[in-house]
Amino acid sequence: MAEVLLHGLTVDPSSRVPVYRQIADGIRLGLEQGRFQPGLRLPATRDLARALDVNRNTVVAAYDALAREGLVSSHTGRGTFLAEPRIPEAEADPFAHVFARAVEGSKVASLLSVYRTAISKEGISFAGSFPAADLMPVEAFRRAMAAVLRERGEELLSYGPTAGHFPLRETIAEGMRRRGSRVDAEGVLVTNGSQQGLELVFRTFVDPGDTVLVEDLTYTGALSVLASLDARAVGVPGDDEGIRPDLLGRALERHRPSLLYVQPTFHNPTARVMGEARRREVLALAARHGCIVVEDDWGGDLRLEGQDLPTLHALDASGRVVYLSTFSKKLLPGLRLGWVAAAPPVLERLVALKQVADCGTSPLLQAALHRFLHEGGLEDHLRRVKRVYRERRDAMLAALQRHLGDRATWTRPEGGLFVWTRLRHGLDTSALFAEAAERGVLFSRGELFHADGLARDCMRLTYAGVTPEQIEQGMEILGELVRAREGKPEAAPLEADAVPIL
Numbered sequence: 001m002a003e004v005l006l007h008g009l010t011v012d013p014s015s016r017v018p019v020y021r022q023i024a025d026g027i028r029l030g031l032e033q034g035r036f037q038p039g040l041r042l043p044a045t046r047d048l049a050r051a052l053d054v055n056r057n058t059v060v061a062a063y064d065a066l067a068r069e070g071l072v073s074s075h076t077g078r079g080t081f082l083a084e085p086r087i088p089e090a091e092a093d094p095f096a097h098v099f100a101r102a103v104e105g106s107k108v109a110s111l112l113s114v115y116r117t118a119i120s121k122e123g124i125s126f127a128g129s130f131p132a133a134d135l136m137p138v139e140a141f142r143r144a145m146a147a148v149l150r151e152r153g154e155e156l157l158s159y160g161p162t163a164g165h166f167p168l169r170e171t172i173a174e175g176m177r178r179r180g181s182r183v184d185a186e187g188v189l190v191t192n193g194s195q196q197g198l199e200l201v202f203r204t205f206v207d208p209g210d211t212v213l214v215e216d217l218t219y220t221g222a223l224s225v226l227a228s229l230d231a232r233a234v235g236v237p238g239d240d241e242g243i244r245p246d247l248l249g250r251a252l253e254r255h256r257p258s259l260l261y262v263q264p265t266f267h268n269p270t271a272r273v274m275g276e277a278r279r280r281e282v283l284a285l286a287a288r289h290g291c292i293v294v295e296d297d298w299g300g301d302l303r304l305e306g307q308d309l310p311t312l313h314a315l316d317a318s319g320r321v322v323y324l325s326t327f328s329k330k331l332l333p334g335l336r337l338g339w340v341a342a343a344p345p346v347l348e349r350l351v352a353l354k355q356v357a358d359c360g361t362s363p364l365l366q367a368a369l370h371r372f373l374h375e376g377g378l379e380d381h382l383r384r385v386k387r388v389y390r391e392r393r394d395a396m397l398a399a400l401q402r403h404l405g406d407r408a409t410w411t412r413p414e415g416g417l418f419v420w421t422r423l424r425h426g427l428d429t430s431a432l433f434a435e436a437a438e439r440g441v442l443f444s445r446g447e448l449f450h451a452d453g454l455a456r457d458c459m460r461l462t463y464a465g466v467t468p469e470q471i472e473q474g475m476e477i478l479g480e481l482v483r484a485r486e487g488k489p490e491a492a493p494l495e496a497d498a499v500p501i502l
Contacts, residue, residue, distance in 0.1 A: 008026070008030060008035060009023070009026045009027065009030065009052070010026070010052075011023060011026075011052055011054060018434060018435055018438060019054055019058050019438050020058045020059075020061035020062040020065065020434050020435075020437070020438055021062070021065065021434075023048075023052070023054075023058070023059060023062035024062040024063075024065040024066050027042075027062070027066060027071075027072075027082075028066070028069075028071060031071065031082055036082055037082070038082050038083060039081060039082060040081065040082045041078075041079050041080070041081050042063065042072065042079065042080045042081065042082065044079070045059040045060050045063065046059075054438070055123065055437070055438060055439075055440050057123060057437035057438065057440065057442065058437060058438040060437065061433075061434040061437045061438065063080055064434075065434070067080075070083060071083050123437075123439075123440030123441060123442060124440060124441050124442070124466060124470045124473060124474035124477075125441075125442040125462075125465065125466070126418075126441070126442060126443040126444075126460075126461040126462050126463070126466065126474060127442040127443055127444050127462065128462055128465065129268060129329065129417050129418060129444075129460075129462055130328075130329070130333055130417070130462070130464070130465055131328075131329060131330065131331065131332075131333065131385065131417070131464055131465070132385065132388065132389075132464050132465045133465060134465075135381075135384065135385050135388060136331075136332055137331075137332075137372075137377060137380070137381045140372060140375075140377050140380075140381075141332065141368065141369075141372055141377070144368045144369070144371040144372040144375065144377070145364070145368040147368075147371055148364070148367040148368050148371050149364070152367065155363070156363045156364040156367050157363075157364060158363070159359065159360060159363070160360050160361075160362075160363030160366070161360065162351050162354055162355045162359065162360045163188075163189050163190065163347075163351050163354075163360075164188065164189060164190025164339070164360070164361060164366060165190065165363055165366035165367055165370060166185060167367075167370045168190060168366045168367070168369060168370040168373075169185040169186075169188040169189075169190060169339075170184075170185040171370055171373050171374065172185075172188050172190075172339050172341075173185045173187065173188050173341070176188075176311075176313070176314075176323075176341060179308070179310065179311060179314055180310050180311070180314030180315075181311065181313045181314045181323070181341065183313075183341050186344075186347075187341055187342065187343070187344070187347060188339050188340070188341050188347075189339060189340045189341075189342075189347055189350050189351055189354065190337065190338075190339050190361050190366060191337075191338045191339060191340060191354065191361065192336045192337070192338070192358065192361050193326055193328050193333075193336040193337065193338045194296065194298060194324045194325060194326035194328065194338035194339075195221050195225075195338075196336075196338070196354075196357070196358075197324045197326075197338050197339065197340045198221060198222055198225050198294075198296070198324060199225050199357075200340065200350050200353050200354055200357070201294055201322055201324065201340060201342075201350065202222075202225050202226060202229055202231070202259070202294075203229065203353055204346065204349050204350055204353060205258055205259050205292060206226070206229050206231045206258075206259060207229075207231075208229065208230035208231065209230060209231070209232065210229075210231050210232070210257070210258065210259075211231070211232045211233075211234050211255045211257045212226055212231050212232070212233055212234070212257055212259045212260075212261060213234055213235075213236055213248070213251055213252070213255065213257050213259070213260045213261070213291075214226075214233050214234070214235055214236070214260075214261045214262075214451060215235065215236060215238055215242065215243050215261075215262060215263070215267065216235030216236060216237045216238065216450065216451065217235075217238075217267075217269060217270055217446075217449045217450055217455060218233075218235070218261065218263070218268075218449060218450075218451070219263065219268045219269075219296065219298075219449070220448045220449055222261055222296070223449075223451060233451040234251060234255060234257075234451070235450070235451045235452070236248050236251050238272070240272055241272065241273070241274050241275050241278045242262070242264060242267060242272055242273075242274035242278060243262060243274070243282065245278065245281045245282060245285060248260075248282065248285055249285050252285060252286070252288075252289040252291060253289070256289070257291060258290075258291060258292060259291065259292050259293075259294060260282075260286055260291050260292070260293050260294065261294045261296065262274075262282065262293065262294070262295060262296070262312070263295075263296045263297075263298065264279055264282075264295065264297070264309075264311070264312055265297055265299065265300045265309065265311070265415075266298075266299040266300070266302065266303075266413065266414070266415050266416030266417075268296075268298065268299075268416075268418075268449075268460075269418065269420050269444065269446070269449045269458075269460040270411060270420040271411050271413035271414075271415075271416045271418060271419065271420055272411065273306075273309065273414060273415075274309075275309070276309050276310065276315075279309070279310070279312055279315055280315060282312070283312060283315060283316055283320075283321070286320060287318055287320065291320075292320050292321075292322060293312060293316070293320055293321045293322070294321075294322050294324065295311060295312040295313055295321050295322070295323050295324065296324050296325075297311055297313075297323060297324065297325045298324075298325065298326055298328075298329050299329050299330065299415065299416045299417065300325070301330045301382060302329065302330055302382075302386065302389065302415045302416055302417065303386075303414060303415035304386055304389060304390045304393060304413075304414060304415045305390070305414050305415070306414045306415075311323065313341060319343040320343075322340065322341075322342045322343075322346060323340065323341040323342070324338065324339070324340050325338060325339060326338035326339075327369065329417065330378075330381075330382065330385075331378060331381060335365050335369060336361075336365075337361065337365060337366065337369055385464075389417070389463070389464050391468065392463040392464060392466065392467070392468060392471065393413065393419070393463050395463070395468035395471045395472070396419055396461060396463040396471050396475070397410070397412060397419065399471050399472050399474075399475035399476075400419070400421065400461075400475060402475070402479075403475045403476050403478065403479025403480075404421070404423075404475070404478070404479050404482060406424070407423065407424050407425075407479075407482055407483070407486075408421050408422060408423050408424060408482070409421070409422050409424070410422070417462050417463070417464040418444075418460050418461055418462040418463065418464070419460075419461045419463060420458065420460055420461075421458065421459050421460075421461055422446075422457055422458045423457045423458070423459070423482060425486060426457050427457055427482060427485055427486070428456050428457065429443075429445045429446055429447075429456060429457060429458060429459045430445055430447065430456060431485070432459075432478075432481055432482065432485060433445050433459075435481050435485075436477065436478060436481055439477045439481070440477075441474045441477045441478060443459045443460065443461055443462075443478070444459060444460040444461075444462070445458075445459060446458025446459055446460070
């Protein structure tokens with residue numbers, strides 16, 4: 001199969017045409033000339049990269065370019081195929097026109113695209129919002145797992161309560177109370193990561209066609225879930241402290257939404273932090289308009305400097321804040337353990353939906369995590385990683401100054417995992433991404449975090465999982481590519497980085 005496709009397909013590394021574009025153009029030409037037949041399964045990206053002696057990310061970029069043009073289609077578990085010609089309806093794919101809207105559309109698939117890039121093991125990756133793999137407390141967690149298996153193996157390898165392992169829920173509630181929240185174990189639901197928590201919460205409150213207010217730059221996973229529910233995400237612009245109260249008030253008045261989704265601490269992707277006065281103002285506006293607030297506190301424990309601020313959940317006396325957090329970003333992402341804290345009527349419905357979704361999260365993993373937490377493992381881990389993250393953040397900021405200088409602006413995060421960067425002169429980071437991938441450098445494109453696909457001149461650069469040496473090498477490449485792109489025409493004019501409040 002690969003040999004058929006490779007017939008006549010060559011690349012010239014010395015050409016001014018990017019290699020990924022040469023591959024895409026070569027496949028298109030072969031399709032037009034009849035050398036490659038519609039429906040042909042393309043080689044795996046790794047196989048084609050090896051055959052052409054290029055980086056695998058280059059082939060990924062070529063396949064993505066062809067997909068945007070509608071010339072190929074990808075199917076999870078089956079591969080990537082050249083597009084079939086249109087055929088009579090009677091002979092058509094039996095799955096045509098039968099899929100639910102929940103699984104169609106670019107926003108639904110965007111999270112999978114981000115995830116595939118984020119977990120790439122090749123080259124230098126500034127893409128994933130993941131903790132550093134080299135700092136994971138593998139041995140300490142292994143001991144905790146062995147201990148609970150030895151003591152309660154039969155129980156923990158059976159089904160457990162849908163709401164979660166009660167001792168873990170107690171420990172989570174205790175930690176939240178130390179930060180000012182009024183919550184007990186009965187008010188906590190353990191989820192398969194905060195992504196499941198988001199999906200359950202949105203499904204609880206949102207019907208098809210409903211409007212949900214979000215910050216105009218926000219977490220890709222939230223946009224994907226809302227798209228799958230056929231909801232309308234309306235972005236509210238912000239400033240250095242997050243969502244602007246004046247514009248939030250106008251949006252609440254105009255749309256009368258039932259839900260507002262925000263990330264007050266180390267916002268993803270900008271890393272900005274909402275001040276306490278701003279937090280109180282947002283809560284007051286939501287209360288005035290009868291709006292539920294979903295607070296995503298994915299990284300509150302990853303503060304590298306400055307003072308902790310109370311969560312919206314801690315400041316809220318009405319019970320209208322639904323709080324989500326996770327152990328994935330601060331500890332071990334592979335555990336897929338997060339939680340939701342909410343008022344009893346909300347939690348009751350969340351538990352019912354979780355029962356439908358998966359009958360409960362792994363009792364074994366929950367018990368092992370509880371043992372790990374009880375023995376002080378998280379505190380030890382955070383002390384160690386925050387020292388390293390501070391060094392890596394500072395290395396990223398210094399490298400940005402050296403290699404992008406006056407060609408970009410960027411945040412100086414007080415915590416979290418990444419730096420938000422905006423290129424001057426309207427340079428399109430989608431084109432930059434493809435060129436950088438060819439050189440073995442990955443990052444997250446700004447458009448992925450915007451409800452309308454704007455912010456195309458921005459990129460999110462994660463420092464947590466890369467060494468200072470890798471940061472320097474990767475930023476040198478990005479700086480070189482940015483300088484080379486100056487003066488080149490972009491694919492499309494950039495629009496203002498805000499979603500209009502309609």
